[in-house]
Amino acid sequence: MNDNSNDLSRRNFIKFGGVAAASIAAVGASTMSQSAQAAMVGTKGKANLPKAKGPRLVVVGGGTSGLTIAKYVKKANPKLDVVLVEKRDMYSSCFASNLLYSGMISLEFLADHSFLDAAVNNKYTFFNATVTGLDRAARKLMTNEGEIDYDYLVVAPGIHYDYSRIGVTDPEVEFMLRQNAPGGFVSPTEHITIRDKVRNFEGGTFVITVPGGNYRCLPGPYERGCMVAAAFKKNKVKAKVLVLDHNPNFTIKAAGFSAAYKELYGDYIEYKPSSAIKSVDPVKKVITTEFDTINYDEATIYPGVRGSRLLEALGLMDPKSPQKEALIDDHKYNFPGDDRVYVTGDSRPMGFSKSANTSNTEAKYVAKLIAARSLGKEIDWVSPETICYSMCNAEPGEAISVSARYVYDNAKKAFGFSPDTTMDEHRDVAKGNRLIEWNKGMYRDLFA
Ligand SMILES: Cc1cc2nc3c(=O)[nH]c(=O)nc-3n(C[C@H](O)[C@H](O)[C@H](O)COP(=O)(O)OP(=O)(O)OC[C@H]3O[C@@H](n4cnc5c(N)ncnc54)[C@H](O)[C@@H]3O)c2cc1C
Structure with missing residues (x-):
């Protein structure tokens, strides 16, 4: 790691240490009743979904995190009935979108991926609806298309801008x-x-x-x-x-x-x-x-x-979080005291890089964790992995890269980059090609 990345690592330890500590304090202090935390907005009747064929996991958000969890939880416990709820009816990735501006890719590269095919290929149900509320006591999720009962819930709604x-x-x-x-x-x-x-x-x-x-x-x-x-x-x-x-x-x-x-x-x-x-x-x-x-x-x-505003509507936001991110256990991802409800992806409060490879690898761990818990077991924490290429030149395509995992500092109660973090800052065509292949691999992992 170069000097600057060490700086970043140090800054993240300092900057996010407070958040992690605040989360832990809030865990102990969370005495509100479940019904008081329930938030319900405009829901009418049951959603018109097939009957659950096993314990039902509902995943909110068909971005990098949600698509990965829906796929990999079925691999870990095929008996789970998985419903992915996504408000968009068409996918287009954020990652790789900078390459549109130089004309290196077309919109098709980002958007030629079907939610329906992902669901069929990976044996879950895609439900095109907007989530509006949550009653954790009754284990019900509210959407603009009706209520869904869940046994497990993952909320992966990404971010919102904060213009203030x-x-x-x-x-x-x-x-x-x-x-x-x-x-x-x-x-x-x-x-x-x-x-x-x-x-x-x-x-x-x-x-x-x-x-x-x-x-x-x-x-x-x-x-x-x-x-x-x-x-x-x-x-x-x-x-x-x-x-x-x-x-x-x-x-x-x-x-x-x-x-x-x-x-x-x-x-x-x-x-x-x-x-x-x-x-x-x-x-x-x-x-x-x-x-x-x-x-x-x-x-x-x-x-x-900031964390998605949906967290606030569902009563899952940490009121002490400077970026209004989720209130969750920073190793197990569940809401304090409720091992049925999880928040993942860019809405998490941990100071990991908010990026697709991080969300994808994190989601594979959380999928295994929920599958294990549905069978009465526990698994050890696994670090997410940040692999990120950046295109610097367009003709020819030349890129630089970083690869990092995370370690937990018990004294600071925060995560920082692990010592094996590597930055490859010499731009070249080999990494430019790897960038394109990484994107294609990510689409395959989410949709195939
Ligand atoms: C320009 C750009 C370049 C990037 N480059 C890279 C890169 O090179 N490498 C890299 O690793 N990462 C990159 N990223 C970052 C990466 O795209 C994100 O960090 C990652 O996709 C986050 O995944 P997520 O699942 O948390 O959120 P998202 O992918 O944003 O998914 C959230 C989903 O939740 C849905 N949703 C939200 N609210 C509701 C609701 N109420 N009801 C139903 N659905 C809802 C949204 O519609 C969305 O589909 C880039 C991002 C951008 C914008």
Whole structure:
């Protein structure tokens, strides 16, 4: 690990130590009755689902985490009846979406994957509905398509943006930003808008922002800088890509990204660290930081993240969590005192990287754990694994990478990177090819 990654590791220990400690304190202090914690919104009658053929596991969220759990829990205990509840009727991945902007992939690469095929291939039921409430005492989940009784429940709803982190509290300003300068780290419709902004850009300043906190995909905004600059360079657009970073330095793969910015995009990218955003005026297209006032022509503004708001609606959010993440046991993932209800993926409070490989490997462990518990057994904790490639060059495709596991520090009650973490920050075509293969492998693992 290079100096910067050690910094990151240290920062994560410090930053997330408080969260883990708070979670543990809340576990002991959780004296609210189950019915008081139940949250119910607009539910009518039973959902029209096939009768459960065994103990029923309901998984909320058909993203990386939920798709993995639904598949792998059936492998570990085929007697479980699994229902995956997802509000989208069409899948498109967040991971790999930066490659759209340089034209290295088309939308089909991200979206040509069917929830229905995943369910058929892996013997579970796909239920296209939006979850709205939970009664943990009665073990009932409420959706806009009716109630579902469960024996086990996994909630994996991902993240929401938190615009208050960039000084935006007026809903009018927030929605102008959501529509005109989308963050591009949650939904596919944002990816299409950003792709078209890049395609149609005629010149000037294109701003990309990097938030503070434990945001989704640490290298994602820096990789986006490379991919947007690659498009402008190829099309000879007279543009400056201004990467405004809340943090004092690249949060990960610093040597690799700063080399790419200098060597490949010296005429295109300007990198400004310590640029915490204080306010944005989307009408005048002005961003104010502590030190600067910046005029832009186009922007993708990534405002900072919090756990999905669904956690709040279901009574599963830790009120002490700075990023409004889940209240769960940090090794077993269940809500305190309730081994029927779990939260996984990017809504977790542990300071792991919020990334697809992390969610996928974590979900395989949680699937085994729930299967074991359904048979009256326990299993030991297994660390999730973060493997993340970042594309730096488009023609030819050259990437850098990181690979990490996590260890628990008992004194700090927090996780940090394990000593065998490796950063490979020399960009090359071999890793560029591996990046594409990693994405294809992930789609196979989720859908085949
Ligand atoms: C631009 C970009 C680049 C990235 N690059 C990489 C990368 O190179 N490598 C990597 O490892 N990771 C990468 N990631 C991160 C990765 O995509 C996420 O961290 C990971 O997919 C998180 O998985 P998840 O299951 O927790 O959340 P998600 O995949 O967001 O899934 C959550 C699901 O829950 C559903 N849902 C939410 N609320 C409800 C409700 N009320 N009812 C029903 N369903 C609901 C949502 O519709 C969604 O399908 C990238 C992300 C982005 C945006």
